[in-house]
Amino acid sequence: MKFIKLTAISAAVLASTAALAADPVIVVDDNDAVVYEAEPVAYQAAQPSYAYNSDAGIVRNTTGAVVGTTKTIFNTLTHPASVSAEAGTLGYGANVGFSVNEKTELQAGWAGGDAADLFGGDFDANDVNYDVDSDFSNPYLGVQVRPMANWFTMGAGIIVPDNDIDVRANSEGSDDGYFELNNIQYNAAQTGTLEGTIEHRNKLAPYLTVGFRPNITNNFGLFGEVGAAYMGKTDATVRAVDSTSLVNYTDKDGTPSTTTAGEVASIAEKELEDKDWLEWFPIVKVGATYRF
Structure with missing residues (x-):
């Protein structure tokens, strides 16, 4: 049994x-x-490495969440949404765009080269006109936003400027001409050539722009932007070819006086450093964009 x-x-x-x-x-x-x-x-089916807890309002398994976020960022950075070519006051260049959403795009770009001709090749500092030769290098990171989801855009970001600006003063007036500094006219022939360099003090320059970005086709579009970058105060160096040469001028009281070309160069240098528009550098640029 x-x-x-x-x-x-x-x-x-x-x-x-x-x-x-x-x-x-x-x-x-x-x-x-x-x-x-x-x-x-x-x-029971295996649970994912991280999941959202709707009751607690938190993501369980932080390590998995970080890995997932990192993967998303990596995929975004390795799959750009657009590439653009540009030309403007910062120089000739290009940028790559990464879409965050339908209204926001991150940008990484560079503009540089000899950009002096793009803004006329000269400028006035008070009463002295200067010819300009430049060698620009302006890498930048920024964000472009379409606040109304149309062609209108607003941009902001940071430029890392490394710009070499060479200047040469032009004499004015009749006969031998003159350099007018602080409302005093210095004989240009006696002063000789005044030339120098300008360098911005800011190593990081924030910028703001507004613009438009119409799409011509599904992939191809154009854009234009205007704005300014805060480059900070400038350090200028102006020199005379013969700094000891005697220069005649008439002071503000009408009294004839004499100084040296080196002193005239020093006065011109101070006026260059006091020029406001070099502190806020104008941004004007146009370009074309190809979207993937």
């Missing part, structure tokens, strides 16, 4: 395992029948 009992129990266990407790198991013991209900085994 014990043998029959063991055999019945073993068969019941094997049957319940195979059928995942699909049917009840009956065990016979000394003419008594006992029914056992086998509980099925529950299997």
Whole structure:
């Protein structure tokens, strides 16, 4: 009888395992029948490495969330939304755009080269006109926003300026001409050539622009922007070819006086450093964009 009992129990266990407790198991013991209900085994799908807990308002498994975010950032940076070519007061250059959403785009670009001709090739500092030669290098990072989801754009960012600006003063007036500094006219022939350099003090220059970016086709578009970058005060160096040369002038009281070409250069240098528009450098640029 014990043998029959063991055999019945073993068969019941094997049957319940195979059928995942699909049917009840009956065990016979000394003419008594006992029914056992086998509980099925529950299997759960593997949970993701991170998940949002709507009750607590937090992301469970921070490590997984960071990895997921990093992967998203990597995919965004390696799949740019657009490339653009540009020309303007900062120079000739290009940028790459990365879409954050339908209204916002991050940009990384560079503009430089000899940009002097793009803004006329000269400028006036008070009453002295200067010819300009430049060698610009302006890498930048910024964001372009379409606040109304149309052609109108607003931009902001940071420029890392490394611009070499060489200047040469032009004499004015009749006959031999003159350099007018602080309302005093210095004889240009006696002063000789005045030339120098300008360098902005800011190593990081914030900028703001407004513009428009119409799409011509699904992939191709144009853009234009105007604005300004805060380059900070300028350091100027102006020198005369012969700094010891004597220069005649008439002072503000009408009295004829004499100074040196080196002193005239120093006065011109101070006026260059006081020129306001070099502190706020104008940004004007146009270009074309190809969208992927």
